[in-house]
Amino acid sequence: xxxxxxxxxxxxxxxxxxxxxxxxxxxxxxxxxxxxxxxxxxxxxxxxxxxxxxxxxxxxxxxxxxxxxxxxxxxxxxxxxxxxxxxxxxxxxxxxxxxxxxxxxxx
Amino acid sequence: xxxxxxxxxxxxxxxxxxxxxxxxxxxxxxxxxxxxxxxxxxxxxxxxxxxxxxxxxxxxxxxxxxxxxxxxxxxxxxxxxxxxxxxxxxxxxxxxxxxxxxxxxxxxxxxxxxxxxxxx
Numbered sequence: 001x002x003x004x005x006x007x008x009x010x011x012x013x014x015x016x017x018x019x020x021x022x023x024x025x026x027x028x029x030x031x032x033x034x035x036x037x038x039x040x041x042x043x044x045x046x047x048x049x050x051x052x053x054x055x056x057x058x059x060x061x062x063x064x065x066x067x068x069x070x071x072x073x074x075x076x077x078x079x080x081x082x083x084x085x086x087x088x089x090x091x092x093x094x095x096x097x098x099x100x101x102x103x104x105x106x107x
Numbered sequence: 108x109x110x111x112x113x114x115x116x117x118x119x120x121x122x123x124x125x126x127x128x129x130x131x132x133x134x135x136x137x138x139x140x141x142x143x144x145x146x147x148x149x150x151x152x153x154x155x156x157x158x159x160x161x162x163x164x165x166x167x168x169x170x171x172x173x174x175x176x177x178x179x180x181x182x183x184x185x186x187x188x189x190x191x192x193x194x195x196x197x198x199x200x201x202x203x204x205x206x207x208x209x210x211x212x213x214x215x216x217x218x219x220x221x222x223x224x225x226x227x
Contacts, residue, residue: 043217091212096156
Protein backbone atom coordinates (compact mmCIF):
# COMPACT_ATOMS: atom_id res chain seq x y z
CA UNK A 1 0.00 0.00 0.00
CA UNK A 2 1.10 3.57 -0.65
CA UNK A 3 1.47 5.42 2.64
CA UNK A 4 0.39 9.06 2.74
CA UNK A 5 1.91 11.21 5.47
CA UNK A 6 0.45 14.62 6.22
CA UNK A 7 1.96 17.36 8.33
CA UNK A 8 1.21 18.96 10.59
CA UNK A 9 -1.47 16.85 12.25
CA UNK A 10 -3.07 20.03 13.54
CA UNK A 11 -2.55 23.75 13.30
CA UNK A 12 -3.99 26.94 14.70
CA UNK A 13 -4.03 30.12 12.65
CA UNK A 14 -5.72 33.50 12.59
CA UNK A 15 -8.40 34.61 10.18
CA UNK A 16 -6.68 35.92 7.07
CA UNK A 17 -3.54 33.85 7.56
CA UNK A 18 -2.00 31.72 4.85
CA UNK A 19 -2.19 28.06 5.80
CA UNK A 20 -0.07 25.32 4.27
CA UNK A 21 -0.40 21.55 4.68
CA UNK A 22 2.00 19.03 3.21
CA UNK A 23 1.39 15.47 2.09
CA UNK A 24 4.15 13.01 1.28
CA UNK A 25 3.63 9.75 -0.56
CA UNK A 26 5.75 6.68 0.15
CA UNK A 27 6.41 6.31 -3.59
CA UNK A 28 6.04 8.33 -6.77
CA UNK A 29 2.35 8.91 -7.50
CA UNK A 30 2.79 11.48 -10.29
CA UNK A 31 -0.06 13.97 -9.80
CA UNK A 32 -2.61 11.35 -8.76
CA UNK A 33 -3.59 13.16 -5.60
CA UNK A 34 -6.81 14.68 -4.29
CA UNK A 35 -7.58 16.89 -1.30
CA UNK A 36 -10.72 16.83 0.83
CA UNK A 37 -12.26 18.98 3.53
CA UNK A 38 -14.25 17.33 6.30
CA UNK A 39 -16.29 19.31 8.79
CA UNK A 40 -17.44 17.67 12.04
CA UNK A 41 -20.26 15.21 11.54
CA UNK A 42 -20.17 15.60 7.75
CA UNK A 43 -18.87 13.60 4.83
CA UNK A 44 -15.64 14.74 3.21
CA UNK A 45 -15.89 17.19 0.35
CA UNK A 46 -13.60 17.09 -2.67
CA UNK A 47 -11.68 20.35 -3.04
CA UNK A 48 -8.71 19.64 -5.30
CA UNK A 49 -8.15 16.86 -7.84
CA UNK A 50 -5.10 15.88 -9.86
CA UNK A 51 -2.97 17.68 -7.25
CA UNK A 52 -3.77 21.19 -8.45
CA UNK A 53 -7.19 21.42 -10.07
CA UNK A 54 -9.96 23.15 -8.19
CA UNK A 55 -13.26 21.27 -8.05
CA UNK A 56 -16.21 23.22 -9.43
CA UNK A 57 -17.68 25.63 -6.91
CA UNK A 58 -14.70 25.56 -4.53
CA UNK A 59 -13.40 29.01 -3.53
CA UNK A 60 -10.20 30.12 -5.20
CA UNK A 61 -8.45 30.65 -1.85
CA UNK A 62 -7.86 26.90 -1.88
CA UNK A 63 -5.02 25.59 -4.02
CA UNK A 64 -2.78 22.59 -4.41
CA UNK A 65 0.58 21.84 -5.95
CA UNK A 66 3.20 19.15 -6.25
CA UNK A 67 3.98 15.95 -8.06
CA UNK A 68 5.91 12.78 -7.47
CA UNK A 69 6.03 12.28 -3.71
CA UNK A 70 5.63 15.78 -2.27
CA UNK A 71 2.44 17.82 -2.33
CA UNK A 72 1.19 21.03 -0.78
CA UNK A 73 -2.30 22.29 0.01
CA UNK A 74 -2.76 26.00 0.70
CA UNK A 75 -5.50 28.23 2.00
CA UNK A 76 -4.42 31.70 0.95
CA UNK A 77 -6.55 33.57 3.48
CA UNK A 78 -8.09 31.48 6.24
CA UNK A 79 -11.80 32.06 6.82
CA UNK A 80 -13.88 30.97 9.82
CA UNK A 81 -15.81 28.53 7.63
CA UNK A 82 -12.55 26.74 6.74
CA UNK A 83 -12.36 25.16 10.18
CA UNK A 84 -12.21 21.47 9.34
CA UNK A 85 -9.94 18.50 8.92
CA UNK A 86 -8.19 18.18 5.58
CA UNK A 87 -7.14 14.90 3.96
CA UNK A 88 -5.00 14.01 0.99
CA UNK A 89 -5.77 10.85 -1.01
CA UNK A 90 -3.76 9.03 -3.64
CA UNK A 91 -5.24 7.23 -6.60
CA UNK A 92 -2.11 5.96 -8.30
CA UNK A 93 -2.68 2.47 -6.92
CA UNK A 94 -5.19 0.28 -5.18
CA UNK A 95 -6.01 0.31 -2.38
CA UNK A 96 -6.81 3.98 -2.34
CA UNK A 97 -5.18 5.52 0.72
CA UNK A 98 -5.64 8.73 2.65
CA UNK A 99 -3.37 10.82 4.79
CA UNK A 100 -4.11 10.85 8.50
CA UNK A 101 -5.63 14.31 8.32
CA UNK A 102 -4.74 17.85 9.38
CA UNK A 103 -7.09 19.61 11.75
CA UNK A 104 -7.26 23.36 11.15
CA UNK A 105 -8.44 25.60 13.97
CA UNK A 106 -8.81 29.33 14.46
CA UNK A 107 -6.39 30.99 16.86
CA UNK B 108 -28.05 16.36 -8.58
CA UNK B 109 -26.77 12.95 -7.58
CA UNK B 110 -27.48 11.91 -4.00
CA UNK B 111 -26.32 8.87 -2.06
CA UNK B 112 -27.96 7.50 1.06
CA UNK B 113 -26.67 4.71 3.29
CA UNK B 114 -29.06 2.44 5.16
CA UNK B 115 -28.74 -0.54 7.44
CA UNK B 116 -28.53 -1.63 11.07
CA UNK B 117 -26.70 0.67 13.43
CA UNK B 118 -25.79 -2.12 15.81
CA UNK B 119 -24.21 -5.45 14.90
CA UNK B 120 -23.09 -8.19 17.26
CA UNK B 121 -19.49 -9.43 17.23
CA UNK B 122 -18.83 -12.27 14.76
CA UNK B 123 -21.93 -11.38 12.75
CA UNK B 124 -22.15 -9.77 9.32
CA UNK B 125 -22.50 -6.05 8.80
CA UNK B 126 -24.81 -5.23 5.88
CA UNK B 127 -25.30 -1.77 4.40
CA UNK B 128 -27.00 -0.50 1.28
CA UNK B 129 -26.37 2.72 -0.61
CA UNK B 130 -29.26 4.09 -2.65
CA UNK B 131 -28.35 6.41 -5.49
CA UNK B 132 -30.84 9.04 -6.64
CA UNK B 133 -30.70 11.80 -9.22
CA UNK B 134 -29.06 9.59 -11.81
CA UNK B 135 -28.72 6.01 -12.94
CA UNK B 136 -26.06 3.93 -11.23
CA UNK B 137 -25.46 2.32 -14.63
CA UNK B 138 -24.74 5.51 -16.55
CA UNK B 139 -21.25 6.86 -16.93
CA UNK B 140 -18.01 5.13 -16.07
CA UNK B 141 -18.23 5.44 -12.32
CA UNK B 142 -16.97 3.26 -9.56
CA UNK B 143 -19.20 3.05 -6.50
CA UNK B 144 -17.22 2.85 -3.29
CA UNK B 145 -17.35 2.23 0.43
CA UNK B 146 -15.14 4.14 2.84
CA UNK B 147 -15.17 4.03 6.62
CA UNK B 148 -13.99 6.22 9.46
CA UNK B 149 -13.64 5.13 13.10
CA UNK B 150 -14.52 7.83 15.58
CA UNK B 151 -11.82 10.47 15.75
CA UNK B 152 -9.69 8.73 13.14
CA UNK B 153 -8.91 8.90 9.45
CA UNK B 154 -10.52 7.49 6.34
CA UNK B 155 -10.10 3.88 5.23
CA UNK B 156 -11.02 2.71 1.74
CA UNK B 157 -12.97 -0.55 1.87
CA UNK B 158 -13.56 -1.27 -1.80
CA UNK B 159 -15.50 -0.43 -4.92
CA UNK B 160 -17.71 -1.87 -7.63
CA UNK B 161 -18.19 -0.99 -11.26
CA UNK B 162 -21.63 -1.28 -12.79
CA UNK B 163 -20.45 -4.35 -14.69
CA UNK B 164 -20.04 -6.02 -11.31
CA UNK B 165 -16.25 -5.88 -11.30
CA UNK B 166 -14.93 -5.30 -7.76
CA UNK B 167 -11.76 -4.24 -5.99
CA UNK B 168 -11.22 -4.64 -2.25
CA UNK B 169 -8.74 -3.42 0.31
CA UNK B 170 -6.40 -6.37 0.93
CA UNK B 171 -6.64 -5.71 4.67
CA UNK B 172 -10.37 -6.55 4.52
CA UNK B 173 -10.61 -8.65 1.38
CA UNK B 174 -11.33 -11.96 3.09
CA UNK B 175 -14.37 -10.46 4.84
CA UNK B 176 -15.80 -8.01 2.31
CA UNK B 177 -18.36 -8.38 -0.45
CA UNK B 178 -19.66 -5.46 -2.49
CA UNK B 179 -22.54 -6.00 -4.89
CA UNK B 180 -24.75 -3.89 -7.13
CA UNK B 181 -28.44 -4.01 -7.97
CA UNK B 182 -28.94 -1.79 -11.00
CA UNK B 183 -32.71 -2.38 -11.01
CA UNK B 184 -32.94 -0.69 -7.62
CA UNK B 185 -30.13 1.81 -8.26
CA UNK B 186 -28.33 0.47 -5.20
CA UNK B 187 -25.05 -1.05 -4.21
CA UNK B 188 -24.32 -2.91 -1.00
CA UNK B 189 -21.59 -3.81 1.46
CA UNK B 190 -21.28 -6.95 3.50
CA UNK B 191 -18.52 -7.31 6.08
CA UNK B 192 -18.38 -10.64 7.86
CA UNK B 193 -16.99 -11.72 11.22
CA UNK B 194 -17.06 -8.21 12.63
CA UNK B 195 -15.29 -7.13 15.78
CA UNK B 196 -15.24 -3.91 17.79
CA UNK B 197 -12.49 -2.69 15.44
CA UNK B 198 -15.11 -2.48 12.68
CA UNK B 199 -17.09 0.14 14.59
CA UNK B 200 -17.06 3.22 12.38
CA UNK B 201 -19.03 5.64 10.29
CA UNK B 202 -19.49 4.00 6.90
CA UNK B 203 -19.74 6.16 3.81
CA UNK B 204 -20.73 5.29 0.29
CA UNK B 205 -19.26 7.48 -2.42
CA UNK B 206 -18.98 7.88 -6.16
CA UNK B 207 -15.52 7.79 -7.71
CA UNK B 208 -15.09 10.02 -10.73
CA UNK B 209 -13.61 8.24 -13.78
CA UNK B 210 -11.52 11.25 -14.75
CA UNK B 211 -9.61 11.92 -11.56
CA UNK B 212 -10.70 9.15 -9.18
CA UNK B 213 -11.85 11.73 -6.69
CA UNK B 214 -14.91 11.02 -4.60
CA UNK B 215 -17.22 13.71 -5.87
CA UNK B 216 -20.46 12.57 -4.24
CA UNK B 217 -20.83 11.05 -0.78
CA UNK B 218 -23.59 9.74 1.40
CA UNK B 219 -24.04 11.41 4.76
CA UNK B 220 -22.53 8.39 6.51
CA UNK B 221 -24.02 5.87 8.88
CA UNK B 222 -22.60 4.84 12.24
CA UNK B 223 -22.28 1.11 12.75
CA UNK B 224 -21.41 -0.07 16.24
CA UNK B 225 -20.22 -3.60 16.88
CA UNK B 226 -21.23 -4.63 20.36
CA UNK B 227 -23.00 -7.44 22.14
